[in-house]
Amino acid sequence: MTTGSVSPRRADTRRNHERILATAAKSLARSGEVSFNAIAKQAEVGVGTVYRHFPTPEALILAVYRREVSQLVDVVPKLLKKHAPEEAFRVWTADHLAHYMMTKRGLADALRTATASRGELPANAYEAMVGAVATLLKANVDAGTVRADLAPETVLRGLGGLLYLDPNGEWRRDVADLVDLLWHGMGTGRS
Numbered sequence: 760m761t762t763g764s765v766s767p768r769r770a771d772t773r774r775n776h777e778r779i780l781a782t783a784a785k786s787l788a789r790s791g792e793v794s795f796n797a798i799a800k801q802a803e804v805g806v807g808t809v810y811r812h813f814p815t816p817e818a819l820i821l822a823v824y825r826r827e828v829s830q831l832v833d834v835v836p837k838l839l840k841k842h843a844p845e846e847a848f849r850v851w852t853a854d855h856l857a858h859y860m861m862t863k864r865g866l867a868d869a870l871r872t873a874t875a876s877r878g879e880l881p882a883n884a885y886e887a888m889v890g891a892v893a894t895l896l897k898a899n900v901d902a903g904t905v906r907a908d909l910a911p912e913t914v915l916r917g918l919g920g921l922l923y924l925d926p927n928g929e930w931r932r933d934v935a936d937l938v939d940l941l942w943h944g945m946g947t948g949r950s
Contacts, residue, residue, distance in 0.1 A: 776812050778802040784823045788863050793819055827863065828884045831855055832891040844898035849938055851895060856918060857934040861926040889915055905945040917941050 782802040783793065793816040799806040813819035834855055838847040893911040900907045920937050924930040 775802070775804050775808055779804065779809055779812055779819075780823055780826050783819050784827065784863075787820065787823055795819075825884060827859065828887055831859060832887045835891045835894050839894070839898050844895070844902040845904045845942075848895045848899060849942075851891075852918060852921075852938050853931065853934045857921050857924070857930065860921050861924065861930050892918075899945075903947060905942075906947055909945055914941070914945065917944075 779798060779802050782798050786792065786794070786798060786801070795806050795809045795816070798819075799809045802809070809819075813822060831851075835847070835851060838851050841847070842850055889911045892915050896905060896909055896911055896914065899905040900909075918937075918941070921934065924933045924937075
């Protein structure tokens with residue numbers, strides 16, 4: 760066996776895992792329901808494969824949530840390479856964070872149910888989101904567009920206002936208004 764090679768079985772296992780998560784994410788976004796049989800059929804795997812990867816519906820819901828948070832966090836460096844810091848913050852908030860919140864309401868409901876026995880969301884997901892906001896803030900502080908004394912947790916709490924937007928309404932306009940309000944509060948005071 761050569762160093763660094765991946766067995767075809769392992770690659771297949773990873774593909775199945777990702778297909779199950781992607782299918783479950785779509786199902787949860789639509790209905791907030793998890794049916795292992797329906798997910799297996801749509802992901803084109805056996806139901807036993809779903810159970811091997813995720814022994815309980817709660818495990819699957821939490822894995823989907825972690826995947827979604829990871830995607831929100833992983834896009835930040837790409838946005839900062841493509842846009843100026845202020846625009847990266849705005850694009851991340853409107854096109855990624857708000858879009859996620861508006862289209863994943865079913866996942867939010869399922870997540871509340873899945874975490875009811877534990878009483879809280881996985882701490883590492885919150886820490887990852889704080890880290891994403893911290894990265895965006897640092898780039899903006901370095902660019903002189905926001906105050907240096909901002910705590911990423913405070914900004915994230917401010918972005919929590921996105922949860923109150925109506926996904927069936929003019930949420931994109933409302934996101935822009937909320938970001939403008941936050942941006943003025945975060946600003947350096949320079950015009």
